[in-house]
Amino acid sequence: MADPAAVAEPVLVVGAGPVGMTAALALRARGLPVTVLESGAKDRVRPGSRALFVHRQSLRLLERARPGLGQRVAAYGTTWRTRRTLYRGRQVFAQTYPESPGKDALPAFASLRQVDTERFLYEACLEAGVDFRFDAEVTGVEATGTGVTVAAADGDGWTAGHVIAADGARSGVRKALGIPLEGTRSEGYHVVVDVADPAGGEMPVERVFHYEHPGTGGRTVLRVPFTGGFQIDLQCRADDPPGTYDTERAVRRWLPRLVGEDCAHQVLWVSRYHFLRKVAASFTDPTGRVLLAGEAAHLFPPFGARGMNSGIADAVAAADAISVACSDPSRAPVAIGEFASARRRAALFNSVAAGAALDHMRPRRWGRMTQRAAATLAPVVPRCGAWLEHAPYGPRNGPMADAARKY
CATH class of the missing domain: 3.50.50.60 (FAD/NAD(P)-binding domain)
Structure with missing residues (x-):
């Protein structure tokens, strides 16, 4: 040394x-x-x-x-107050929170x-x-x-x-x-895309989660705003060939189906990752x-x-x-x-x-059936929509952000 x-x-x-x-x-x-x-x-x-x-x-x-x-x-x-969850293009959950900074x-x-x-x-x-x-x-x-x-x-x-x-x-x-x-x-991979707000307008300042988005062949999509733009997270399948979704050229092909043609020309960054x-x-x-x-x-x-x-x-x-x-x-x-x-x-x-x-995001057969049933019931049983909204993030109560005890 x-x-x-x-x-x-x-x-x-x-x-x-x-x-x-x-x-x-x-x-x-x-x-x-x-x-x-x-x-x-x-x-x-x-x-x-x-x-x-x-x-x-x-x-x-x-x-x-x-x-x-x-x-x-x-x-x-940016702090948004509206969250939406959709299943195959149909909204199953939406909530707007009042401003409450604490x-x-x-x-x-x-x-x-x-x-x-x-x-x-x-x-x-x-x-x-x-x-x-x-x-x-x-x-x-x-x-x-x-x-x-x-x-x-x-x-x-x-x-x-x-x-x-x-x-x-x-x-x-x-x-x-x-x-x-x-x-x-994990098996499979995700593609993350940063997109700048289009000139002359902004996307709605809300977080939107799509189960089996019809515009991506049934792949799951998350859209999250940040200051100056928004992030798209596309969940690919284990057998999706490299280059199909994770290059800038590929993104320009599938992104307009999610957010419109204007945004396809505002791509800032493309990345691929595994869990x-x-x-x-x-x-x-x-x-x-x-x-x-x-x-x-x-x-x-x-x-x-x-x-x-x-x-x-x-x-x-x-x-x-x-x-x-x-x-x-x-x-x-x-x-x-x-x-x-x-x-x-x-x-x-x-x-x-x-x-x-992760188990919820990449479910096996029974998991997919449960999600489908929850989406069907969501209009009459709000708890089903709430479950679809919260499950992709895992349990929330725990020591995730606790600082060390004071000595």
């Missing part, structure tokens, strides 16, 4: 995505100096909407980490592209005095009872008392520590010096917006635990251990909930 730089850091955060920057802000709020290592360039822009939803609990955590940040994200983001004036959620969320976080980090090191691809991590040494691909190195690994699904830190991700990868349900075997290394957060620790399907929101809670919980460990080293084992236990329980809950949503 390369020799570390002469100056040791109290805390290093690896990864400058939403989770890593939230961790940095939470550490600065506790008075701890922090350096963020990012493998990408300073001017890199991650394409696409990616994580859209910032839940109210996450907005509160951002507000706690940097007063005013949650409010800025909420003010920029006692702290934060909405239930804000919908904005991840590039915009990251912009607000980065500006807040600079204001808070966070140090960034770009083009710093981590290739080695060595933790002992007294600290952590981190090496980068270009030969640079750092030492720190603690490290928060927020470097995503392909986490170099997690791999260097030999911590496995445990779980499954992954994986949770790290441990959220810390054996020494308790390295803590995993966000996609470095868990991967979930996007339904329910569990990924980034639980990652934000991971980040704040990790900062809480490290703050305790730095101020009173005798309490470090308990604080770090409780972080790892609480956040892994949250991840396992999310994994189970995502599995329930």
